[in-house]
Amino acid sequence: MAKSALLKSSIAKKVAMALSGLFLILFLAQHFFINSTSVFSPDTFNSISHFMGNNPLVQFVIQPILIVGVVFHFVMGIVLEIKNNSARPISYAKNNGAANSTWASRNMIITGLVVLAFIVLHFYDFWVPEMVYKYVEVNPLDENRYFAELTHKFVSPVRTAIYCVSFVLLSLHLWHGFNSSFQSVGFNNKYSKSLHTLGYAFAIVVPFGFIFIALFHYFNH
Amino acid sequence: MAPCQSTFDFRLYDFKTQNMKLTLKIWRQKDAKATGKIVEYPIDGIEPDMSFLEMLDILNDELIVKGEDTVAFDHDCREGICGMCSLYINGEAHGPDRLVTTCQLHMRKFKDGDTIFIEPFRAKAFPVIKDLVVDRGAFDRIQQSGGFVSVNTSGNTIDANTIPIPKHDADRAFDAATCIGCGACVASCKNSSAMLFVAAKVSQFALLPQGKVEATDRVLNMVSQMDAEGFGNCTNTGACEVECPKGISLENIARMNREYLSASLKG
DSSP states (O other), X not given: OOHHHHHHSHHHHHHHHHHHHHHHHHHHHHHHHHHHHHHHOHHHHHHHHHHHHHOHHXXXXXXXXXXXXXXXXXXXXXXXXXXXXXXXXXXXXXXXXXXXXXXXXXXXXXXXXXXXXXXXXXXXXXXXXXXXXXXXSOOOOOTTSHHHHHHHHTSOHHHHHHHHHHHHHHHHHHHHHHHHHHHXXXXXXXXXXXXXXXXXXXXXXXXXXXXXXXXXXXXXO | OXXXXXXXXGGGSOOSOOOEEEEEEEEEOSSTTSOOEEEEEEEEEEOTTSBHHHHHHHHHHHHHHHTOOOOOOOOSSSSSSSOOOOOEETTEETOSSSXXXXXXXXXXXXXXXXXXXXXXXXXXXXXXXXXXXXXXXXXXXXXXXXXXXXXXXXXXXXXXXXXXXXXXXXHHHHHHHTOOOOOHHHHHSTTOXXXXXXXXXXXXXXXXHHHHTTHHHHHHHHHHHHHHTTOOXXXXXXXXXXXXXXXXXXXXXXXXXXXXXXXXXXX
């Protein structure tokens, strides 16, 4: 089979979507782990953040891969949504989607776009100032600035609320996306039931854990 | 010989006819090029034990008496095995019942006074021919592209049963082979994806030794034809599995994905 045909095929797009999604799930897990230390120990949070922010492997290899992964996932998601919509030019006068599928599975584009908007805000809040601090203004290294920068963002009730709502939508996105990714790469066997439980647990624990962290800092600033 | 005696007590049962009065909202479209619309038809005297298609037969009888054009709809065996009947009824393929085709759906699933929407299966790859009849030839073309095994018919054909097959594999292949190709999966999928149909056809052969010989070409060609027909991509909502009258499992889609990836690597 010609390589171009493989890249154009519906299944290859599904698999690419799934693999990028699984990669982002791994990223989310480590991000949650690091952020959760801010609740228990500001010093631990500062030292891990300093390592992540200054390690060349993280900064110049993993971070670009992550950005490519995020961009690929949402561009491919939008491309597939447009193609899928065009596969049914006339919609049903009456459609009972709730009879056969979850809201989360039918509305990945909505939850995905909200998460995308959140990522833009999150970049504006943390990543852009970090890049300016390190590479534009070239400030001296300060290992203890990260915790203060984090808590400073959760002084505003509006920003805290936006973060919390975005995490609820992220939870819905993961509720379908986690298990869907494994199905797309062909994983459906006797272990799938346990994996589904793990997927649903991840979709609840991680986003609502992020909500807890945001509210914790809002009420303790 | 003693005369046949029935122990059935008819007094326990109410045989009074329960007539239902319904409002039907049916998609009417003169031909493939015409613009269709929903037309409302009140109908009376429908009994709960009638099948859904019998109800449409009665409507058509009334339309003939009035001198109007009858509602065109697909049907053939009327016992759930041919895959010919379709219809999107009140927002679900083959209606609100599970594991049945439209011809096996009974009016007892509805209530007196209900409004019932009846629409054709919707997909770009399933163009409407007239009213509720759609062209599902796309499925035939997918099947022709690889949904078969080549068998020597020169006179020394070996009986398939001489090849030992593990029961587990045989059962799964049979489950996949029960797909009747009705298109409910496409109609139910929010993306109009045909993955469940194609996956069933790929799986039914992929699990058997006879199908392994042409496995690589089969999955590549069938997926390629599926994409060329204009079906959407699967996003694993699972709607197809729920609405499938034969209960074809999503497990088949995962198997097709594996088969496809492995075939692509072999090239």
